[in-house]
Amino acid sequence: MARSTSKDAQDLFRALWSAYSATPTNLKIIDLYVMFAVFTALIQVVYMALVGSFPFNSFLSGVLSCVGTAVLAVCLRIQVNKENKEFKDLAPERAFADFVLCNLVLHLVIMNFLG
Amino acid sequence: MAASDASNVASFRNAFGGVLSFFILILIGVLAFSIRLFSVIKYESVIHEFDPYFNYRVTQYLVKSGIYDFWNWFDDRTWYPLGRVIGGTVYPGLTLTAGTLWKILNSLNIPLSVETVCVFTAPIFSAFASWATYLLTKEVKGTGAGLTAAVLLAMVPSYISRSVAGSYDNEAVAIFALIFTFYLYIKTLNTGSLFYATLNAIAYFYMVCSWGGYTFIINLIPMHVLLCIITGRYSSRLYIAYAPLVVLGTLLASLVPVVGFNAVMTSEHFASFLVFIIIHVVALVYYIKGILSPKMFKVAVTLVVSVGLAICCAMIAVLIAVVASSPTKGWSGRSLSLLDPTYASKYIPIIASVSEHQPPTWPSYFMDINVLAFLVPAGIIACFSPLSDASSFVVLYIVTSVYFSGVMVRLMLVLAPAACIMSGIALSQALDVFTRSIKFQLPNLLGLSPSIDEGDASSDNAVAPNDVVKTDKSEDTTKERVSRKSKKKEKEQVEKPVSKSQVKKRLLVLPLEASVIAIFLLILLAAFYVVHSVWAAAEAYSAPSIVLTSRSHDGLHVFDDFREAYAWLRHNTEVDDKVASWWDYGYQTTAMANRTVIVDNNTWNNTHIATVGTAMSSPEKAAWEIFQSLDVKYVLVVFGGLVGYPSDDINKFLWMVRIGGGVFPHIKEPDYLRDGQYRIDSMATPTMLNCLMYKLSYYRFVETDGKGFDKVRHTEIGKKYFKLTHFEEVFTTHHWMVRIYKLKPPRNRIRGKVKKSKSKSSTKTVSKRRGTRRNPF
Numbered sequence A: 001m002a003r004s005t006s007k008d009a010q011d012l013f014r015a016l017w018s019a020y021s022a023t024p025t026n027l028k029i030i031d032l033y034v035m036f037a038v039f040t041a042l043i044q045v046v047y048m049a050l051v052g053s054f055p056f057n058s059f060l061s062g063v064l065s066c067v068g069t070a071v072l073a074v075c076l077r078i079q080v081n082k083e084n085k086e087f088k089d090l091a092p093e094r095a096f097a098d099f100v101l102c103n104l105v106l107h108l109v110i111m112n113f114l115g
Numbered sequence B: 001m002a003a004s005d006a007s008n009v010a011s012f013r014n015a016f017g018g019v020l021s022f023f024i025l026i027l028i029g030v031l032a033f034s035i036r037l038f039s040v041i042k043y044e045s046v047i048h049e050f051d052p053y054f055n056y057r058v059t060q061y062l063v064k065s066g067i068y069d070f071w072n073w074f075d076d077r078t079w080y081p082l083g084r085v086i087g088g089t090v091y092p093g094l095t096l097t098a099g100t101l102w103k104i105l106n107s108l109n110i111p112l113s114v115e116t117v118c119v120f121t122a123p124i125f126s127a128f129a130s131w132a133t134y135l136l137t138k139e140v141k142g143t144g145a146g147l148t149a150a151v152l153l154a155m156v157p158s159y160i161s162r163s164v165a166g167s168y169d170n171e172a173v174a175i176f177a178l179i180f181t182f183y184l185y186i187k188t189l190n191t192g193s194l195f196y197a198t199l200n201a202i203a204y205f206y207m208v209c210s211w212g213g214y215t216f217i218i219n220l221i222p223m224h225v226l227l228c229i230i231t232g233r234y235s236s237r238l239y240i241a242y243a244p245l246v247v248l249g250t251l252l253a254s255l256v257p258v259v260g261f262n263a264v265m266t267s268e269h270f271a272s273f274l275v276f277i278i279i280h281v282v283a284l285v286y287y288i289k290g291i292l293s294p295k296m297f298k299v300a301v302t303l304v305v306s307v308g309l310a311i312c313c314a315m316i317a318v319l320i321a322v323v324a325s326s327p328t329k330g331w332s333g334r335s336l337s338l339l340d341p342t343y344a345s346k347y348i349p350i351i352a353s354v355s356e357h358q359p360p361t362w363p364s365y366f367m368d369i370n371v372l373a374f375l376v377p378a379g380i381i382a383c384f385s386p387l388s389d390a391s392s393f394v395v396l397y398i399v400t401s402v403y404f405s406g407v408m409v410r411l412m413l414v415l416a417p418a419a420c421i422m423s424g425i426a427l428s429q430a431l432d433v434f435t436r437s438i439k440f441q442l443p444n445l446l447g448l449s450p451s452i453d454e455g456d457a458s459s460d461n462a463v464a465p466n467d468v469v470k471t472d473k474s475e476d477t478t479k480e481r482v483s484r485k486s487k488k489k490e491k492e493q494v495e496k497p498v499s500k501s502q503v504k505k506r507l508l509v510l511p512l513e514a515s516v517i518a519i520f521l522l523i524l525l526a527a528f529y530v531v532h533s534v535w536a537a538a539e540a541y542s543a544p545s546i547v548l549t550s551r552s553h554d555g556l557h558v559f560d561d562f563r564e565a566y567a568w569l570r571h572n573t574e575v576d577d578k579v580a581s582w583w584d585y586g587y588q589t590t591a592m593a594n595r596t597v598i599v600d601n602n603t604w605n606n607t608h609i610a611t612v613g614t615a616m617s618s619p620e621k622a623a624w625e626i627f628q629s630l631d632v633k634y635v636l637v638v639f640g641g642l643v644g645y646p647s648d649d650i651n652k653f654l655w656m657v658r659i660g661g662g663v664f665p666h667i668k669e670p671d672y673l674r675d676g677q678y679r680i681d682s683m684a685t686p687t688m689l690n691c692l693m694y695k696l697s698y699y700r701f702v703e704t705d706g707k708g709f710d711k712v713r714h715t716e717i718g719k720k721y722f723k724l725t726h727f728e729e730v731f732t733t734h735h736w737m738v739r740i741y742k743l744k745p746p747r748n749r750i751r752g753k754v755k756k757s758k759s760k761s762s763t764k765t766v767s768k769r770r771g772t773r774r775n776p777f
Helices: A002-021 A025-051 A056-080 A092-114 B007-042 B051-065 B067-071 B093-107 B114-141 B143-154 B157-163 B170-191 B194-210 B214-230 B236-255 B267-291 B294-325 B333-339 B343-347 B362-369 B372-383 B389-407 B409-441 B454-466 B474-498 B500-506 B512-540 B561-572 B583-593 B606-617 B620-629 B649-663 B686-690 B692-698 B754-774
Strands: B548-552 B555-559 B578-580 B634-638 B727-732 B738-743
Touching: A002 B267, A002 B294, A025 A056, A056 A092, A056 B194, A056 B236, A092 B194, A092 B236, B007 B114, B007 B143, B007 B157, B007 B512, B051 B067, B051 B093, B051 B114, B051 B583, B093 B114, B093 B170, B093 B194, B114 B143, B114 B157, B114 B170, B114 B372, B114 B389, B114 B409, B143 B409, B157 B170, B157 B362, B157 B409, B157 B512, B170 B194, B170 B214, B170 B236, B170 B389, B170 B409, B194 B214, B194 B236, B214 B236, B214 B267, B214 B389, B236 B267, B267 B294, B362 B372, B362 B409, B372 B389, B372 B409, B389 B409, B409 B512, B561 B583, B561 B634, B561 B727, B561 B738, B583 B634, B606 B620, B606 B649, B606 B692, B620 B692, B620 B738, B634 B692, B649 B692, B686 B692, B692 B738
Parallel strands: B578 B634
Antiparallel strands: B548 B555, B634 B738, B727 B738
């Protein structure tokens, strides 16, 4: 049983890898960006667990900044992905402009909240 | 637009319809504004009731001192000796809005007073709210439904009751913010645009600024997202509409001082985080499903999903542990009383004592939303055919708001927009069907009788008997119908060439006579609704409750006693004198008399209020001691017995006893009741007849008519002739509605023998110890 699942898992990962490697480069860059943001958020959470959350607003703005960035990047990725038929008539430039605007608002708020 | 030859005509008609609906919208705005002016016309341009006076005072301060002083404002005029940090405990949306409005107007050289701006803020924003309703309903069911819903909202009595000119309260702007936030959410959901998602978060920010009811939004939207996921309607648009809103919304909410870290710490917000996690898991699953072959996906399900579920479970466990560790499970009292309607009456008498926190009665539904109550079911049915993301949101909105309005009469206000949207949809669909069938049969009066689809017919039957209202001024009605007709024409022209069978299926043709009669009935009931709304706006909801009127056989009487009393206080007392009264009159006293009060309508300190309640329900001497320890100089009571004003302090007295007894157990409610009955006549208990409230209310009352007949309680009072030893009457207004007493200064010489004074002093120390127990300050 365990062996079969591990074999399945290996198959699965291979299939995933092959499917993923077919994605366009710009999407891969976005993915990297998302991974980086999530990783930064995780570091902050670990730091908080070790050291404490005293300036709570700083911690909150740090983590939410990373999470927000990741979420917005995911949204951008959804919109510029050619396979998503829903967003066919949305130009990538428009999507990027929206993304920049949203990020601007997000980080203005965060700078305000950082205290 | 599909048909090429008709496309020109169609686009022309489209433009015409656009212009027409624009003008109708302007008319709706004017209607919404002007229907709320009854209070100004019938009375005068004053701020109403209790809370608006506080908001007015805050706005004055903001305008005078600027925004930074406003945030740091420590108010020493209230909750003496504690004071209150206004900047950090008030929802600033309304104040900032009115302040900005005033600044803009002044910079345009339009010199309005702050009071005028405050009085007219609510009507202006109700016009905005009806436009927002138009936008929201248009996203759900198209322009016709949008216009109808906007008209309905412009004159729904429930909303009028909170937004007449002068009712300068948080709800005035909050309802607009609520509807607009919902509109932007739906818009984002329909378009999947990040731009609208940003706007949505900002609108949510405005809502958080203006009203505590924002928790309704932050729970309703996750519920809708969850519903979509469970019913398999997940789409990437849903992700774009929800995920940025949570992150940005949480950050923005914690910028508002009164919310602060509550935005991440209290249970009201946890639902949104939970759904935030769930939507990420779901998004990942859909993504993997997209890039894998079905067979491999099956394998993946067993791995990825189970791992994801495990993480979710862990998260939930952590959340529950965090929540359970806090004493009230992280919920604030008001929210708990929403989830468990009996909670407040059991544990928090101060919430239960407010009349607008009571559950509503059935007639109040008819009073407040009138015929809309019957149209709502039809609207729900219309939303289910066809069910889209947007219409499922509206259905969820109405279901939850019906529940909440059933718990607290105040939340009828949240129900009103939902009811308007639903009724707008129902009405416009019904009119659609009827006018279409008339138009279809008029040119060829032969009984063609196209086949009627079974399912549609049944749903139509459900709609037809229910549809009731077409509300409008008659001109609006005709115009609107015209616009809808023109729209329908083009729709038909578009549809006809597409496929004949489809057209036949879509056209549910009713008999000509039936539809004519039905339309007639609709307009009749619409007229009924309009009449009722105008009546409600003019008669029921316009009274400022600062100035009262009564109509009797010898003409109109105006009771302006409150302002008389507050003006007396302002002109005849020292600036630093403290005035004690029941908390209802705290805001008015600080705003109108500019004197320091002990408690006010911001009921944040139960003990303090209980102290005042205890003083009011104690005998004269004990009450005098309590007031003396609070440095009180004047006591103000409201008494309606002479003119029959029912909401006076004697009628509120049992709440004082209850709240006082909740903290100081020597005050017992049964002492004030004779056989469970609250009475003030000769059968009343001695405790009742000797308590301070009774004495202050009925002092010298017998001199008015010789008998002491109380017109509110319809009895003769129990104890008619008595003297006050520790208080002296300094002012009583024209109709005796407000009576002001001054505390006599303590005697500087104790009469009697030394022994007696010793024993007295020993009892005094006892009572003093009790006194300190009573007054922790």
